[in-house]
Amino acid sequence: MADITTVSMRTIVSTKPVQFGKFYSLSVLGHIMEPSNVRLIFYYPTQGEIELGTATKRLLESLSEMLNSYPTITGRLQKTSEGHWRIKCNDAGVRMIEARARGSMEDWLQKADREEELKLVYWEDMFHKPYFWSTFYIKMTEFEGGGIAIGLSCSHLLADVACATMLIKTWAETTLFGKMHNPPHFGPFPHLRRGHSGINPKLDNDLINCYKLYLEGTGQSTVSTAEKYETVTFAFSDEMVRKCMAESQADGSIPNGSPFAALASLFWLSVGKVKGKRELINMSICLDRRNVLGLDKSFFGNCMIFSKVLGEDIKEVELRQAAKAITNAIQKMGKEEIMDLVEWLETERDGKNLSDYQPPPINGPDLICANWENFDPYSAIFESGVKPIRVSYYFEHVFGEGQVLILPSPEGDTSLSRIAMVTLPEHEVMKLCEEDLILQFSPTILMGGKKIKV
The missing domain is CATH 3.30.559.10 (Chloramphenicol acetyltransferase-like domain)
Structure with missing residues (x-):
């Protein structure tokens, strides 16, 4: 299998500062998913001879632009006085890992198994001090023989797999068009009238x-x-x-x-x-x-x-x-x-x-x-x-x-x-x-x- 070498680990922040004092409350459907996380890997071919690092540099620039529309994923987890999770929206940023792999992506796809494929995604379980822990990680692996893999992982507390897919798609739109066609919506989760009427579920x-x-x-x-x-x-x-x-x-x-x-x-x-x-x-x-x-x-x-x-x-x-x-x-x-x-x-x-x-x-x-x-x-x-x-x-x-x-x-x-x-x-x-x-x-x-x- 291909050898994977980490080139750098850094924090990527948005190009515009996040509004001070902004918080985002998580729904109960998020709270119950606390022990879980989702991981995605997208495989892309590269066209022609491209110097290693060129594609990653371009994607990093558009990633910072895209993050302007995602204040929740650049923020950090906090608990309210009631013990409910919420996000303090700030500029703490997203962890990004840049890596290189020997061989070609095509060879990798023919031989990879679960253990090997998960090496293309980076994840750390929650620290005992969650305020210093990144809820989202992105890993970009360029194959020396051609091809790039983009791995995304995130805590299920904040987002499900639909959100994770949306994040990659809006990043792609920002890269290709300079703007996203379908920006994320962070409105509150709907609540029923029943709780105010005294009728039990x-x-x-x-x-x-x-x-x-x-x-x-x-x-x-x-x-x-x-x-x-x-x-x-x-x-x-x-x-x-x-x-x-x-x-x-x-x-x-x-x-x-x-x-x-x-x-x-x-x-x-x-x-x-x-x-x-x-x-x-x-x-x-x-x-x-x-x-x-x-x-x-x-x-x-x-x-x-x-x-x-x-x-x-x-x-x-x-x-x-x-x-x-x-x-x-x-x-x-x-x-x-x-x-x-x-x-x-x-x-x-x-x-x-x-x-x-x-x-x-x-x-x-x-x-x-x-x-x-x-x-x-x-x-x-x-x-x-x-x-x-x-x-x-x-x-x-x-x-x-x-x-x-x-x-x-x-x-x-x-x-x-x-x-x-x-x-x-x-x-x-x-x-x-x-x-x-x-x-x-x-x-x-x-x-x-x-x-x-x-």
């Missing part, structure tokens, strides 16, 4: 029950470093996704289905089989609900919602039954249900001594399946005509049963093709690559596993 709400299990630690295991996880990345063609959608519908039709429900059910069944289970394991689906909440796509904050799907409720272990259960769970993630959940979470939070409280991680121990297919990372174009050739996402830390991330493919909106990044305990990954249920849809393995067309 519905406690039979499936979302509340799901979060109650996680936050009370029922059946929860701690994050363990003893289990080694591996990631395998599958690419499914438009034709094969359509086939999977047809087979996951009761009437064999495509119009009423979705790529996510079809692929989620495919991996739900397959992961259970490689774990040696005759019945389906429990799964939590994770969806961005900005559109359901009436929020703009540019809203910068946490809008990822989790909903549990119980394997024991599925009587027949087949694609159609699994897809139906997933679709039903998504339909229960409406605005009223989410706002009931938010109100319940705020009540629970306010009833605790928050001075040293840290919520347990939400992304486990069930199998997590996230629908991240609508973020369009391939439109992040820094140089005219040069799209990223691959984008990888990680939702850390991984523990429990594992994760399935359903991502868009480079083909764009005109295609139903999808990328699936699956992270499981190491000994299960190879079994998954050989699972007949997956093989019938002829995926190409891009990373991990055998790296061949199966």
Whole structure:
């Protein structure tokens, strides 16, 4: 594998000073994501002979300009007197690491595994003094044989993966056009009228029950470093996704289905089989609900919602039954249900001594399946005509049963093709690559596993 050498680590600040005394409060959906972080890697080819450091210098200049529109990510975390996290908007800046890698990016992509790929992203867990800790890190790695990788990591306290993708896209717009077409929106998270009317949220709400299990630690295991996880990345063609959608519908039709429900059910069944289970394991689906909440796509904050799907409720272990259960769970993630959940979470939070409280991680121990297919990372174009050739996402830390991330493919909106990044305990990954249920849809393995067309 390529040798990676750190050239420099610095702090990048905006070109305009941040307004003094400005604060940004984090929603309860951010607070509960405190133990987690997200990591993204965007791979770009380079055109012609370019002196090492030239591309990085140009990107650093536009990064400072872009940060003028992101006062929250250049700021630092503080806690209020009630123990609630907030951001003090200041000019503390973003940590930026410049690195070099031997060989070419193409060679890297053919050989890299999870451990190697995560070297392209820099992350530090929160210091005991969070005010001196950067919540966002950017790492730019130039390959000596051509190509550049941009790695971004951030605390899930401040932002979800939609925000992280938006950050890269607005940086690209600033670089290419000198301005961003869709600047971030930092408005407050919507609140329901219910809290003022004295009406309690519905406690039979499936979302509340799901979060109650996680936050009370029922059946929860701690994050363990003893289990080694591996990631395998599958690419499914438009034709094969359509086939999977047809087979996951009761009437064999495509119009009423979705790529996510079809692929989620495919991996739900397959992961259970490689774990040696005759019945389906429990799964939590994770969806961005900005559109359901009436929020703009540019809203910068946490809008990822989790909903549990119980394997024991599925009587027949087949694609159609699994897809139906997933679709039903998504339909229960409406605005009223989410706002009931938010109100319940705020009540629970306010009833605790928050001075040293840290919520347990939400992304486990069930199998997590996230629908991240609508973020369009391939439109992040820094140089005219040069799209990223691959984008990888990680939702850390991984523990429990594992994760399935359903991502868009480079083909764009005109295609139903999808990328699936699956992270499981190491000994299960190879079994998954050989699972007949997956093989019938002829995926190409891009990373991990055998790296061949199966």
